[in-house]
Amino acid sequence: xxxxxxxxxxxxxxxxxxxxxxxxxxxxxxxxxxxxxxxxxxxxxxxxxxxxxxxxxxxxxxxxxxxxxxxxxxxxxxxxxxxxxxxxxxxxxxxxxxxxxxxxxxxxxxxxxxxxxxxxxxxxxxxxxxxxxxxxxxxxxxxxxxxxxxxxxxxxxxxxxxxxxxxxxxxxxxxxxxxxxxxxxxxxxxxxxxxxxxxxxxxxxxxxxxxxxxxxxxxxxxxxxxxxxxxxxxxxxxxxxxxxxxxxxxxxxxxxxxxxxxxxxxxxxxxxxxxxxxxxxxxxxxxxxxxxxxxxxxxxxxxxxxxxxxxxxxxxxxxxxxxxxxxxxxxxxxxxxxxxxxxxxxxxxxxxxxxxxxxxxxxxxxxxxxxxxxxxxxxxxxxxxxxxxxxxxxxxxxxxxxxxxxxxxxxxxxxxxxxxxxxxxxxxxxxxxxxxxxxxxxxxxxxxxxxxxxxxxxxxxxxxxxxxxxxxxxxxxxxxxxxxxxxxxxxxxxxxxxxxxxxxxxxxxxxxxxxxxxxxxxxxxxxxxxxxxxxxxxxxxxxxxxxxxxxxxxxxxxxxxxxxxxxxxxxxxxxxxxxxxxxxx
Ligand code: HGY
Ligand code: MN
Ligand code: MN
Numbered sequence: 097x098x099x100x101x102x103x104x105x106x107x108x109x110x111x112x113x114x115x116x117x118x119x120x121x122x123x124x125x126x127x128x129x130x131x132x133x134x135x136x137x138x139x140x141x142x143x144x145x146x147x148x149x150x151x152x153x154x155x156x157x158x159x160x161x162x163x164x165x166x167x168x169x170x171x172x173x174x175x176x177x178x179x180x181x182x183x184x185x186x187x188x189x190x191x192x193x194x195x196x197x198x199x200x201x202x203x204x205x206x207x208x209x210x211x212x213x214x215x216x217x218x219x220x221x222x223x224x225x226x227x228x229x230x231x232x233x234x235x236x237x238x239x240x241x242x243x244x245x246x247x248x249x250x251x252x253x254x255x256x257x258x259x260x261x262x263x264x265x266x267x268x269x270x271x272x273x274x275x276x277x278x279x280x281x282x283x284x285x286x287x288x289x290x291x292x293x294x295x296x297x298x299x300x301x302x303x304x305x306x307x308x309x310x311x312x313x314x315x316x317x318x319x320x321x322x323x324x325x326x327x328x329x330x331x332x333x334x335x336x337x338x339x340x341x342x343x344x345x346x347x348x349x350x351x352x353x354x355x356x357x358x359x360x361x362x363x364x365x366x367x368x369x370x371x372x373x374x375x376x377x378x379x380x381x382x383x384x385x386x387x388x389x390x391x392x393x394x395x396x397x398x399x400x401x402x403x404x405x406x407x408x409x410x411x412x413x414x415x416x417x418x419x420x421x422x423x424x425x426x427x428x429x430x431x432x433x434x435x436x437x438x439x440x441x442x443x444x445x446x447x448x449x450x451x452x453x454x455x456x457x458x459x460x461x462x463x464x465x466x467x468x469x470x471x472x473x474x475x476x477x478x479x480x481x482x483x484x485x486x487x488x489x490x491x492x493x494x495x496x497x498x499x500x501x502x503x504x505x506x507x508x509x510x511x512x513x514x515x516x517x518x519x520x521x522x523x524x525x526x527x528x529x530x531x532x533x534x535x536x537x538x539x540x541x542x543x544x545x546x547x548x549x550x551x552x553x554x555x556x557x558x559x560x561x562x563x564x565x566x567x568x569x570x571x572x573x574x575x576x577x578x579x580x581x582x583x584x585x586x587x588x589x590x591x592x593x594x595x596x597x598x599x600x601x602x603x604x605x606x607x608x609x610x611x612x613x614x615x616x617x618x619x620x621x622x623x624x625x626x627x628x629x630x631x632x633x634x635x636x637x638x639x640x641x642x643x644x645x646x647x648x649x650x651x652x653x654x655x656x657x658x659x660x661x662x663x664x665x666x667x668x669x670x671x672x673x674x675x676x677x678x679x680x681x
Contacts, residue, residue: 320377358656412447
C-alpha cells in the first residue's frame with residue numbers, strides 16, 4: 097500500500113495513527129503525538145516530527161520503545177512471530193537463514209547484550225544506503241557495541257530505531273531517491289581504492305589518489321561538465337551557464353583522506369555536487385551563473401605534512417617552496433607531481449580571479465554529534481575553527497635504562513609526556529578550545545635505552561582566534577619551561593596557522609531558506625573541523641552545509657557513516673539553493 101502526504105495531512109487523526117502504525121515497532125504513541133503537527137510540508141518534516149517525539153519522550157517510554165524490538169535472529173524471528181516490517185528487514189539481510197555457527201554467535205551476543213544493558217540490540221539492518229548490511233557487518237557492529245556504555249547504547253538504539261522508521265516510511269511512500277543512492281554508491285567505489293591493504297588511505301598523488309581523480313573526472317564529464325585536472329591535481333568540472341560572461345559559483349571539497357579514513361569526509365561534497373549537476377544537465381537546465389565543482393587534491397596534509405595544497409593553488413597562495421618537501425619515503429613533492437604528469441610551472445596559473453567568483457559553498461559531513469543529537473539531517477555552518485599545527489622535536493641524552501638514576505636522566509619522551517598532559521589540561525580549560533597530539537614517536541628508540549629523541553605533532557583549534565593564540569602561547573612557554581628544567585633541547589616547526597573563518601550571512605541565509613523550504617528546522621552550528629572553505633575565504637565569501645553523521649558522529653575513522661536519505665536531503669537543499677541563488681548585491 098502506498099500513501100501520500102496529502103492523505104496523511106487530510107485523514108482523521110485515528111486514521112493517521114493507523115496508517116503509520118508499522119513505522120515504530122508496536123508504538124502508536126509516536127504517530128499519535130506527532131499528528132498534532134499536521135500538515136507536514138514534506139516527508140522529511142514528518143520524519144523529523146516523529147524523531148523529535150522519540151527524543152522528547154520520557155526515559156521509560158524510550159526504554160519501552162527499545163524493548164518492543166525483537167532480538168536479531170532470535171526465537172521470535174525464527175518462529176515467524178515478528179511484525180511484517182521486522183520479518184521483511186531481517187529476512188532481507190539473511191538473518192532468518194544464518195548458518196548454525198552464525199546463529200550461535202548472534203544468540204550469544206543477544207544474551208550478552210541483554211545481560212549488560214537490559215534491552216535488545218538494535219541496528220537498522222538495511223544499512224546506510226537501504227540495500228542491506230552484510231551479516232558479518234551486523235555481527236561486527238554487534239561485537240563492537242556490546243562493549244559500549246549503557247547510555248551510549250540507549251542513544252544509539254534510538255538512532256537506529258529512527259533510521260528503521262525512516263526506511264519504513266520510504267517504503268510506505270514508495271520513495272525513490274534522486275541523488276542519495278548514487279552519492280553513497282560512488283563513495284563506495286572510490287572508498288575501495290586505498291594506499292593500504294586495509295582501510296581507506298588516499299594520500300596526495302599516490303596511485304589510489306590518481307585513480308580517484310580520474311574517476312571523479314569521468315563522473316563530472318558524464319554529468320555534462322567541462323572537465324580538467326590542474327597542475328596540483330585538483331579535478332575541476334565547469335557546468336556552464338548560457339551567459340558566457342556570467343560569474344562563477346564554486347563548490348566541492350577534497351578527495352584526499354587521512355590514514356584509515358571514513359568514506360565521506362570531503363568526498364560527499366564532490367559527489368553530491370556532481371549528482372546535482374547531472375540532474376540539471378539531464379533536464380537541460382542551466383543556471384544564470386557558471387557552476388564550478390572542484391575535487392581539491394590535498395586538504396589533509398598526510399603525505400607531505402602540508403595542508404590545503406589544492407585550495408591554496410586555487411586562491412593563488414600556493415607556497416612553491418613546498419615543492420621541495422619530502423614524504424616519509426624521501427620522495428620530493430616536485431618529483432611526485434611530475435611523475436603524476438603535472439607541470440609544476442603551471443601551478444601559479446591555477447589561481448582564480450576573485451572578480452570572477454560569486455562565492456564558494458561546500459557541502460560536507462559534520463564530523464561530529466550535534467546534528468545526530470538534534471535529530472536533524474542538515475545544519476548550516478556559522479564559522480570554521482582556526483587551527484595552529486606544529487611538529488615538536490625533543491632531544492635529551494640516550495643512556496642505559498638500568499644504570500642511570502632517575503634524577504640524572506635527560507629523557508626526551510618524559511619531557512614530551514609532561515607537555516602532552518599540559519596541552520590536554522590547558523585546552524580543557526576553555527570551551528570550544530581543543531588540543532590534539534595526533535602523532536608521537538621515539539625515533540630509533542630501544543626498550544633499554546632512555547629516549548634521546550621524541551617527536552610529536554600538535555593541533556590547537558578554537559572558533560575564536562584570540563583563544564587559540566593564547567593557548568598556543570601558553571603551550572610554547574610550557575615547552576620552554578619544562579625543557580629548561582629537564583635539560584632537554586627542543587625545536588618547533590609550525591606546519592599551519594590558519595585563522596577562524598566566518599561564513600557569509602548572505603549565503604547562509606539562502607541555505608537557510610532552502611532548508612526551511614524542505615521542511616527541515618534550521619540549526620546553525622560552528623565547525624570544529626577545518627575545510628577547504630577556510631582557504632577559499634581568502635578570495636571570496638563562503639558558506640557550508642553540514643550533513644548528519646551516524647555512529648555517534650565519529651569521523652577520521654572507518655566507522656564514519658551517513659545515510660542515503662541525508663545525502664538526498666542535502667542534495668535537494670543544495671539544488672534548491674543553486675536554483676534560487678541571488679548573488680550579493
Ligand atoms: O583536520 C581537519 O579538520 C580536516 O579534516 N582536515
Ligand atoms: Mn578530514
Ligand atoms: Mn574534510
